[in-house]
Amino acid sequence: MRQSENFIPTLKELASDAQIPSHQLMLRAGLVRQLAGGIFSWLPLGYRVIKQIIEILREEMDAIGGQEFLLPALNPIDLWEQTGRVEAMGDVMFHIKNREGLVLAPTHEEIITFHARQHIRSYRDMPQIWYQVQNKFRNEPRPKSGVLRGRQFLMKDAYSLDNSWEGLDVNYMKHCEAYKKIFDRCNLKFFVVGASSGSMGGKQSQEFMVESDAGEDVCVVCDNCGYAANLEVASSKTEPVGRITDCPPFEEFPTPNARTIDDLIEQFNLPEDRLAKSVVYIVNSEPVLIFMRGNDGLNESKLEAVLGTNNLRPAEPEELAKFTGANTGSIGPINLKTRFKVIADNMLKGANGLVSGANKDGFHFKNIDFERDCTIDGYYDLRTVSAGESCSDCGSKLRVVSAIELGHIFKLGTKYSVALGANFLDAEGKENPIIMGSYGIGVERILACYLEQHHDEHGIIWKSPLMPYHVHLLPLGGKNAEAVKAAADKIYEDIKNAGFDVLIDDRDETPGVKFNDADLIGIPVQIIVGKKNLDNGNIEVKVRETGAREAIPLDTVIDKIKEFYK
RNA sequence: CGGGGCGUGGCGCAGUCCGGUUAGCGUGCCUGGUUUGGGACCAGGAAGUCGGAGGUUCGAAUCCUCUCGCCCCGACCA
DSSP: OBGGGSOOOOOSSOOTTOOSHHHHHHHHTTSEEEEETTEEEEOHHHHHHHHHHHHHHHHHHHHTTEEEOOOOSEEEHHHHHHTTHHHHHGGGSEEOSSSTTEEEOSOOHHHHHHHHHHHOOBGGGOOEEEEEEEEEEOOOSSOBTGGGBOSEEEEEEEEEEESSHHHHHHHHHHHHHHHHHHHHHTTOOOEEEEOOOGGGOOSEEEEEEEEOTTOSEEEEEOTTTOOEEETTTOOOBOOOOOOOSOOOOOEEEEOTTOOSHHHHHHHHOOOGGGBEEEEEEEETTEEEEEEEETTOOBOHHHHHHHHTOSOEEEOOHHHHHHHHSSOTTSOOSSSOSSOOEEEEEGGGTTOOSEEEEOSSTTEEEEEEOHHHHOOOOEEEOOBOOOTTOBOTTTOOBOEEEEEEEEEEEEEEETHHHHHHTOEEEOTTSOEEEOEEEEEEEEHHHHHHHHHHHSEETTEEOOOTTSOSOSEEEEEOOOTTOHHHHHHHHHHHHHHHHTTOOEEEOOSSOOHHHHHHHHHHHTOSEEEEEOHHHHHTTEEEEEETTTOOEEEEEGGGHHHHHHHHTO
16 A cells, blocks of 8 residues: 555644553554544554454354354344343443434343344254454443543454353353464463453353553452452452450450551550451342451452342441441441341351450440351352462462453353243253353454553554554655665565555655654564665665664565565 | 543644733644655745633633533443
């Protein structure tokens, strides 16, 4: 392509709006322009890369037996009502205003299940892997970081249909392996974490993550053994509080100036792990009292998983007094004003010698024995892992890092097939719900993560196969540069004929402008045609990544390019 | 939804607190000329409802009220 005829609007200056490198580079190199909050237009150069990414996705999905669909973005709302997701999605789902009963699809489990219900009748019709690359619409409350969180974005979403749980396991593993190949081929450094299924429902899920300060997820990673988990589900090697031998009857003592765990530790010289911190949540309108060890943080995602609902919130001060009889800082397991559900973190399982609130402002109990003195309805893993704790697999120190979620795979099970009545007959002639999996990759996020990982102070550094062009040809003009122009045009045709995509900067610009734009756009190989080298029958080859330059004879250019891309 | 910031030629910004000729600067763009190995130079030129509406005033980019949009932090997030 001739740059003089192409729309590649590079920018020297940037608005301060763009904060992260990938966003800045996308704008500066002319890959993308913003239309509105969380809504972007892909420009020709950027779209070439997007198409390249989609091609890789197709190849790897086809390789595991996937069949490509194109499902509509405009969906009948009744399907979504049948699975309860109109309510579950809430404001995230876009509703069409002037046509009753239509919504914009935020994902496609319902539509896939609808088509499965139409035609999958026998166990012999499965397994199936159905996928598509398509726009998703989500009314994000706050879009941010360029294309990383948008209101409209491209997703490769895939769904597996199986007649057995073993079949689901096989398809899940196939996707896991395919995803690793995809991200490897895109030259991304990533890691896989165990994750929460959230409101998608389902039994098991894993996320494919890229470590980045721009990320919105928090993950726990062990650099020694490779353990990695989303903070929502992460655990560490932490010893439970356990029992002490001498625990006299519980006893009230005044604590007028202690409202926090730290106050108690400071004022009464108490060991942190013998303190039972109480937290009250309102879960589906009912109070639940939760005990945590000392200053351990309660993890709301874990709490949601344990209680099987995402309808929960911390209790308001008035509610605390109403249910417990005390305010924050004095709530405990004994003498609660009303009887309600009480659970505790595994760290406190069967523990004694504990200190907790007396449900009377300004007083605590000591020598509490959870087994002897209280009714605890259940012990669960509810604590949030912190950096520096030991890995439960190998004992090494854990790191806590921010990460961008590139992909997510779920074992859905039968949630959608049951809700929509997508059943099949098994070998015994018995009707069963189809067993499903769901697998998603954010297409633009691949590009954004790539840019986060591959750039320098001059711009983007593309690596095969994501580059928009193989070769950037830079004839350095000038008035008496007819020879340069002729030679460059010849090389341009030769490179094209050799099967490479080449961009020629035939604009009437000074060398500095061309060099800077070329480094910014970041095509892997630059071929520079200048008068001095040409007089000796040479041209110069520059590798963008290393900056290495080399003058080589004109007639060896094609071989050089072939060698680079072999 | 709460908190903060911003909106002025295509792009990036100053001017706003303290109202007063013709609203500036950089860059880009157009014409002519000189230049051509790391964002060239000279001369001339086009281009702005100062986000929008209403108000105060002799007079508003500037003050007041309302409103729309964008960015950041938090809440939320399949």
